Amino acid sequence: MSLNYRKIIPHICIILIFILSETEASIGDDSPFYRNCVSVCVTANCSNGVNTYDWKASLPWSLFAWPCLEECRYNCMWVTVDSFLRRGWDIPQFHGRWPFVRIFGLQEPASVLFSILNFSSHMVMLQLFRKEVPKSAPMYWVWHFHSFVCMHAWFWSSIFHSWETPFTEKMDYFCAYSMVLCSLYVMGLRFFSAKFNFKTLLLTITCAVLFVHHVTYLSLVKFDYSYNMQANIIVGALNALGWLLWCAWPQSNVSSKSRKFCIISVLLAIASTALEVLDFPPVLWAVDAHALWHLSTAFLPLLWYRFLIMDCNSLCVAHLEEQKKLF
Template identity: 30%
Template sequence: MRLNILIILFSILTTLGECSRGDRLPRFQECLSSCIASLCDPTLETLHSHAFTPLNPLHRLLLWDCESDCNYQCRRIVTQELKQAHLPVEQFYGKWPFIRVLGTQELFSVVFSLANLYVNYKAFQTVQSYKKSLESGAAAAAMASQYLTLILTSCAGWLASTVFHVRDFALTETLDYFLATGIILNQLLVISIRIFELYKKENARVLFRVQVCAVVWYLFHCIKLLHFWDYQYNTNVSVVTGLATNILWTVHSVRTYRKAKKDTTLNSALIPYENSVLVKLAAIGVKAFPVRYLGLVPIFMNLWIFAGMAFELFDFPPWFDLVDGHAMWHLVTFFPPIVWYDWNIWDLQLERTDELGRSK
């Protein structure tokens, strides 16, 4: 699972700007009118036609048209003029004036979104392999299925994020928002199922009702936004859902920590699973993590996420016109899923071992 709800929340919050100072600058509007007249209407000629470059076939493949290409060219022209005058770089329509690379609007946000997609795909393989190792009908297998559903939702969300950062259309933005909401809701659903043990056979009816309610609410949310796009409503929903999810994961993490340290014999039976988590932690640079605190890994991951939020909260003009705070935020979110699903497998195995010990 992508560790923290706020991973998605802040991805949403950074797209809220519908207009910025840059696109209101008279120089930008003048440039845009001149470019459109020069390149988009061949019957007109202007004194500035030499400043603009005709659209090339590669860009057309990514659905750039003459007007959107003029918009891009004028962002770059005005940005260069601002830099030469030693004035601050401005945003245009809520976005920084990135350099377009092979028709891609935000290259590094695309690269890091694909990286997140990859680690979630690898997590799917890990959880699926664990599920196959369990006996048919095991409660842990049922919970593993919930994690697999969440991973697939996360993969779809990161794919939508990739497409949105390649080309920002109303459609790609809508898909990015809807799938982000789907991940947020699914994360709350998964931790609710885990902490209240709804995945066990005796709770099958309750689980079904909860899942139906979640699907109905999600459809209502999407239909409401399609009818009237309300950014504030969407943000409020994300905040409330995210806070609830984080509270539940913190409670579950503390409970797991207490269970793991209670019985050293029980811990010794979990060494292969503990080692798997420790190896993944070392892979992301967290070496010599104390085994006795393994149950608290989600809390430590949350702290990492909160620290990474600084990139979103204190956004900055892109380095080399390519890497901004939002791209760095996507880089931060790449690391937690590497550990997260191995931890969840360890958590499930901890409960299974505990139950077997009590049954003897």
Template identity: 30%
Template sequence: MVRQTYSTLTIFLGLLILAAIPTFASSGDRNPTFQHCLKGCQLTYCEPHQPPIPSYLRLFGWTCKENCAYECGHTFTDNIRPGSKSHQFYGKWAFYRLGPFQEPFSILCSLGNLYVNYKGLKDLRRRVRKENGMRNWLIALGVIQINTWIWSSVFHARDTPNTERLDYFSATLTISYTLLYSIIRIFGLRTPISQSKYLIPVTALIGFIVLGHFTYLLSFPIGFFPYGYHTKFNLYLAATHNILWVLWSLSFSYKYPKIKIIGKTLEFPKPYPPHEPLGQNPKPSEYQTPAILVLLTTLAMSFELFDFSPIFRIIDAHSLWHLSTIPLTIAWWHFMITDAIELEGSLLSSNSNRQFNNGGNGTTGIDGDSKSNELDIPRTPNFTQVAAGTAGRLGRPISPGKSPKLDKPE
């Protein structure tokens, strides 16, 4: 069933890429013909004595000059000779708007992503126990994702410098948080039953890096944006996230070498401790999922690299990228929810067996320290506890109750 799902995803993405016929984009707004049309439109329709543009456009912040640019962009595109280059205007293709909304298909795809993240968040709350330590981190991921797709919808509805920044900042927040979650999950900084002392420092480090990135971007005046730097920053974060999950999946098939640094031996963490990934039989149901999804996501990102003029002036490469992330997001949520449940089961089973074998001794956390926040797992009392009368229900010590109150001597 899982293989059929990923085969369907692969075919779906492949068909989308084949449908994308790349063309060369150029600055149509610098073309003399476009500029002549723009000036004529402004002189004809944008003078104070002329009727204003429709109210539904003004309600969404459209100005007469922007409306002229929209009309002239389509007029220019209508008269392009067959086989000639397609042009962009002010960095955007000539899209047919729907009412005041600039890119209706991209809006629809963004709302589709918003819905599947909402659905994933809903499934998470239903399937993962509140006691599972990964639950709140995944809830935060869902909230961040929903916020990102809200601003993506707003940006594609009305492209302004402010909505552009909110869209880009939200996307960076999503990418950085998914990287943080992958580090937390893979290296065991937070598990369903314990927490590492490195969790807060690592979280703070990534937070400071992202905050520094945002501070740098905000140093530029409105209307100017360092697209190249911003893109590279996000690519580095996404690449690190992808590499970690591929290594995680491959650890079930390949044994990684151990590295000794300053007298300490470092090795890749076990995906489902304490089980050795190579020795697990059967293997976890979702162990291949991250690597497959990374491959499909990389394939889908080709839409961003090979831009093309909009099909029917509605569907462009960027909107197809948003469309392809809908099934990918569904698959990621399925994996993360299943993984959180299976990890909890693995750790609880291990701790229960360890406590039984140790005769009720405490458990040890990920850093070698006893963790007070681990679940109190019921255990069977040993013979000594029974004989001493200190064995309560399922091995929990019986409280001796209050000490008898002695009368004070008169």
């Protein structure tokens, strides 16, 4: 499978430029109508324990005990949306987000479902990987580590989209970066065939320092959304370009079939990020572009792990041949 990298790389750069551009601020929570509604609701229902208990008892059943203020914001959000629509205005955003309907108290139900689907894809394909790849294969435990990092990230993604708090938001952002950075790390290890030497030690230390710096900066200095997005995009772009260059590099122990799975997986991952450029009100008040992005990535492990299985088995055969030559 031949690739024209001069044509592919400019398209990748265009996608990254669009994603890096800032989005408009929300107007829903800035509207006097919304603010007055929240103020009245808090005064009437959150001023004392009896009123709060009676009011919450009248609300639909929820998996989470949302604070009284958040319940007021949620209910006033829909009153404001209805007011905007009756006047023929565009659907507004609130606190930087589109209005989502809660299902059983889940804040963004579609994103929760698709995050769980991503988690499940990694879990199922890891079981297939363990079944078809011998433990003696190079990169066997490295890819286990990568899978666990990915599943951990998707677990926190599902928690964050279920119930957004400062803690769940940080865990989602930190774990998402850990997944992207881990992908870059294991790519570097694959370049060196997972052999422990000075290069792999330096790579390990570098990635560890990058992760600690990222978490420390966002936790202690400034929780900067633009910085977080740019850091993820830069690391992700390096990861994608690295794998494409690796596939283009002549290697005797890498089959053309496994290269195809790797290339297709990487290109689909790049294409899926284009969904982050889209910005539209959620369909049925549940499915927006971000949710669709999560849905698109849920199927990538089905291809990616096929590449891992073939690549690890090829490495295993090459390793056995090297052992035979020694004896």
